[in-house]
Structures are given as structure tokens and as C-alpha cells.
Amino acid sequence: MIFKRSKKNTNSDQVRVTLPQVKQAVKQFEADMPTPINRTVLIMADKSIDLARLKRYLGGVPQQKFYMSRETFEIFAEEDKxxxxxxxxxxxxxxxxxxxxxxxxxxxxxxxxxxxxxxxxxxxxxxxxxxxxxxxxxxxxxxxxxxxxxx
Known part of the structure; x- marks a missing residue:
């Protein structure tokens, strides 16, 4: 019998991060990607950042949400969404x-x-x-x- 690992985030995967940590993770993500790919691939329809894709840089998936401007690349915390x-x-x-x-x-x-x-x-x-x-x-x-x- 083969067991599939759930792709859902468990509470043990969740971490608390700061805005500077997310900014650094986004920069590192972009630096690690092949040339045509930039940080805008992280932006979801509501302007929130797909933090699951930054898990390896942040040590888990943040509990809080962060948002990014597609035009200016600026990153914001939930209160400034x-x-x-x-x-x-x-x-x-x-x-x-x-x-x-x-x-x-x-x-x-x-x-x-x-x-x-x-x-x-x-x-x-x-x-x-x-x-x-x-x-x-x-x-x-x-x-x-x-x-x-x-x-």
C-alpha cells in the first residue's frame, strides 16, 4: 500500500515571520530561479504572496499573509494589504x-x-x-x- 503525503500545511509547518524576512525570502527565491522567472510568479490574484513557495527560505509557511505590488515589487504586511x-x-x-x-x-x-x-x-x-x-x-x-x- 502506498501512502501519499498530504500537501496541506499542518500547524507544525507554520512559522511566524517578519516583513524583512519575507522580503529577503522573495529576493532569494528570485535569485534562485532561472533568468526569465521573477518574483511576480509569487503573486496570487488577491495580491497576496504564495508563501508556500517560500517555505524553504522561511523554515515553514507563515501564519500571517503578506502582499506584493506587481508593478513596484514592494511587499506589505496584512494591515497594508x-x-x-x-x-x-x-x-x-x-x-x-x-x-x-x-x-x-x-x-x-x-x-x-x-x-x-x-x-x-x-x-x-x-x-x-x-x-x-x-x-x-x-x-x-x-x-x-x-x-x-x-x-
Missing amino acids: LVPYYLDLVQSAVDNYINDTGKLPLIEDAWLPEVHYRLLSTESYLKETPPFPLYITDEEMMLTHRPEHFE
Whole structure:
């Protein structure tokens, strides 16, 4: 008689990890993969990270959930799970706006390079407005939610 090992995670497989540990595991996962494969293969439909695939780097499957932006690769803990959703939504809108107009969709006279949601919505680039500001960085016009990025 052949017994198959259950693929379900048991409680003994579960571990508690920190956000920096997950970030490091994701980087190591990507480094270990063949060239065409990158970390975005870990992102599930709800933007959560498939932590079972990081088990060997973390020593088990984490109890908590973590989320990643497909556009910026930033990783977030459960309490910030909406941030990657909005980063991806607005990054796509910003990219399309820049491609079409050659301009940055920024709020005029703002202290920081804040994305102008109303402009993107009016021009039909953005269908949903984030509940927090996002900023355009100098690094390949990528977005960030952290104003301290500019300090």
C-alpha cells in the first residue's frame, strides 16, 4: 500500500515571520530561479504572496499573509494589504497617461510629486481613487506611498 503525503500545511509547518524576512525570502527565491522567472510568479490574484513557495527560505509557511505590488515589487504586511492594489491600479494609469500625453499627472504646486487622481479620473485613466496619496519617484517614474521617500 502506498501512502501519499498530504500537501496541506499542518500547524507544525507554520512559522511566524517578519516583513524583512519575507522580503529577503522573495529576493532569494528570485535569485534562485532561472533568468526569465521573477518574483511576480509569487503573486496570487488577491495580491497576496504564495508563501508556500517560500517555505524553504522561511523554515515553514507563515501564519500571517503578506502582499506584493506587481508593478513596484514592494511587499506589505496584512494591515497594508490595500497599498499594493492601489499602487498597481494607479501605476498603470500613470504609465498610460505618460505614454499618451508625454506629461506627468501631478498636482500643480504640490510640495511633493503627488499623483493628480482627479486628472487621471477625468481623462478616464483611473476608475477608482485611492484613499491615500501616491507619489511619482525619479526611479523609472515608479510610484510610492511613502512621502519620506523624498527626504
